[in-house]
Amino acid sequence: MTTIHPLELENKEFEGENSAYLIDGGDETMLVDTGVSTPDVRVQLERELASNGCEPRDLDRILLTHWHQDHAGLAGELQAESGATVHVHEADAPMVRRNAGVESLLREKERARYESWGVPAGKDAELFEFLDSAAGKEERPPTDLVEFSDGDRFSVGDYTLRVVHTPGHTAGLSCFAFEGDTGPEAFVGDTILPVYTPNVGGADPRVDRPLERYLSSLDVLRELDLVRAWPGHRRPIGTPDERIRTIEHHHRERTERVVDVLETHGPADAWTVSAHLFGELHAIHILHGPGEAFAHLDHLDRHGVVEREDGEYALVEAPASLDDLF
Ligand SMILES: [Zn+2]
Ligand SMILES: [Zn+2]
Numbered sequence: 300m301t302t303i304h305p306l307e308l309e310n311k312e313f314e315g316e317n318s319a320y321l322i323d324g325g326d327e328t329m330l331v332d333t334g335v336s337t338p339d340v341r342v343q344l345e346r347e348l349a350s351n352g353c354e355p356r357d358l359d360r361i362l363l364t365h366w367h368q369d370h371a372g373l374a375g376e377l378q379a380e381s382g383a384t385v386h387v388h389e390a391d392a393p394m395v396r397r398n399a400g401v402e403s404l405l406r407e408k409e410r411a412r413y414e415s416w417g418v419p420a421g422k423d424a425e426l427f428e429f430l431d432s433a434a435g436k437e438e439r440p441p442t443d444l445v446e447f448s449d450g451d452r453f454s455v456g457d458y459t460l461r462v463v464h465t466p467g468h469t470a471g472l473s474c475f476a477f478e479g480d481t482g483p484e485a486f487v488g489d490t491i492l493p494v495y496t497p498n499v500g501g502a503d504p505r506v507d508r509p510l511e512r513y514l515s516s517l518d519v520l521r522e523l524d525l526v527r528a529w530p531g532h533r534r535p536i537g538t539p540d541e542r543i544r545t546i547e548h549h550h551r552e553r554t555e556r557v558v559d560v561l562e563t564h565g566p567a568d569a570w571t572v573s574a575h576l577f578g579e580l581h582a583i584h585i586l587h588g589p590g591e592a593f594a595h596l597d598h599l600d601r602h603g604v605v606e607r608e609d610g611e612y613a614l615v616e617a618p619a620s621l622d623d624l625f
Pocket of ligand 2: 367369531
């Protein structure tokens with residue numbers, strides 16, 4: 300009998316409480332995601348494992364849905380203690396290894412993006428200060444990381460988990476699909492979440508055409524016909540199809556609002572559009588707000604609805620309908 304145990308972990312800095320998952324396959328024990336690398340969360344994780352009769356050293360395999368600190372943060376520590384193999388999608392592997400070259404390349408990309416979004420100098424300093432002080436900076440990357448790609452399989456007990464690559468939120472974000480007792484299920488990381496809409500555009504500066512990629516990933520997820528999704532934050536989603544529809548609807552509405560902003564206020568950069576949509580932003584939202592605005596402006600740009608000139612987006616013609624974009 301193979302069982303899934305959700306492990307609830309606190310997370311004050313990012314999208315709210317994390318859910319990691321212990322899969323007890325009898326002879327084998329797998330962990331999906333790890334929580335953020337802080338002493339508190341580490342203690343919590345041990346407590347959650349213990350309440351399911353498990354210790355860190357029992358772990359055989361750790362699968363990561365994506366590179367974000369609140370999902371991959373404790374992977375290195377847990378590996379050091381258990382000797383577990385740690386696996387992540389090939390596109391996110393460099394971010395989990397976090398060697399110096401990758402860190403500075405990421406910062407460069409981030410700076411270039413903020414500049415192109417029109418983020419004012421003071422705000423960009425505030426954001427870098429937040430990122431530098433955010434949890435997980437002390438984390439220890441796994442010394443041995445195994446890369447996977449779409450379609451790869453992992454078995455644990457009665458389950459065979461299949462990697463389904465769903466980029467958008469990050470370049471390597473992946474779901475792990477398996478046949479549950481009543482139908483197909485999947486661990487979905489931040490591909491769909493029960494409360495928030497996962498950030499697209501600001502969460503991984505390496506992703507080109509972020510909204511388009513994310514929307515295709517939702518199509519891929521829909522085709523799995525899931526009866527249940529196990530997200531990277533909060534509780535399981537019992538009607539994944541409905542949640543996918545809600546998120547798509549949300550993006551369509553947001554695109555409509557972006558068009559409205561440009562119609563009312565004239566040409567604007569991503570930062571200005573974000574201010575109209577979200578007001579004043581702090582901490583991680585300085586990244587997520589204009590990132591989200593950028594993702595929608597970029598999507599409109601690629602469909603010829605807006606044109607970008609000197610960093611500002613101008614409406615070419617307000618479309619009668621956004622059907623072609625969604
Ligand atoms: Zn994430
Ligand atoms: Zn997350």
